[in-house]
Amino acid sequence: MPEQQPAELISEAAIDARVRELAEQISSDYADKGDIVLVGVLKGSFIFLADLSRRLTIPRTIEFIAVSSYDSGSVSSGAVRLVMDVRGNIEGRDVLIVEDIVDTGHTLKYLIGMLESHRPASIRTCALLHKPGSAEVDVPIDYIGFGIGDEWVVGYGLDYAERDRTLPYIGMVEPDDQ
Ligand code: 5GP
Numbered sequence: 001m002p003e004q005q006p007a008e009l010i011s012e013a014a015i016d017a018r019v020r021e022l023a024e025q026i027s028s029d030y031a032d033k034g035d036i037v038l039v040g041v042l043k044g045s046f047i048f049l050a051d052l053s054r055r056l057t058i059p060r061t062i063e064f065i066a067v068s069s070y071d072s073g074s075v076s077s078g079a080v081r082l083v084m085d086v087r088g089n090i091e092g093r094d095v096l097i098v099e100d101i102v103d104t105g106h107t108l109k110y111l112i113g114m115l116e117s118h119r120p121a122s123i124r125t126c127a128l129l130h131k132p133g134s135a136e137v138d139v140p141i142d143y144i145g146f147g148i149g150d151e152w153v154v155g156y157g158l159d160y161a162e163r164d165r166t167l168p169y170i171g172m173v174e175p176d177d178q
Pocket of ligand 1: 044069099100101102103104105106107108151152153154158159160
């Protein structure tokens with residue numbers, strides 16, 4: 001029997017429209033700065049970063065950082081581990097962290113602290129998705145694509161145990177471990 005596709009939560013068209021709006025907002029907010037550094041958080045943000053970065057109208061460069069917060073399932077341990085740091089020099093630069101989703105907030109909080117140690121001129125944060133009901137720590141999110149409930153979402157870069165990352169829409173799955 002063919003496998004069932006995850007139920008759609010946010011359509012491809014809605015994502016596209018929102019990414020364009022975010023890019024417009026960010027381009028306007030940074031219009032008077034030099035070029036910004038977009039720091040994409042691997043792996044989940046890779047598609048969002050690709051689309052967002054191509055729609056910005058300001059000069060920008062791309063860096064990646066990788067952290068691991070959950071083993072392979074969907075339960076947060078709260079402990080965040082750095083897997084790969086940025087390669088380029090971001091000292092004195094305006095940094096925009098590009099995250100796929102902010103859930104408890106532990107990952108973003110850790111990332112801000114980590115990147116601050118590189119002494120950038122400024123750090124702002126952008127998350128495609130936010131689960132406001134699951135927040136455990138207070139962390140600033142300057143740009144948010146969509147607020148969602150506490151369902152586990154996949155697609156547009158997000159996975160469940162490495163599956164469904166390349167779905168063109170945001171879908172919901174029932175994790176086995178909840
Ligand atoms: P936090 O540290 O805010 O609890 O979690 C952030 C990270 O957890 C995200 O970068 C993402 O990797 C993962 N995460 C949280 N909720 C979801 C979800 O619904 N779907 C997926 N695929 N990842 C999630």
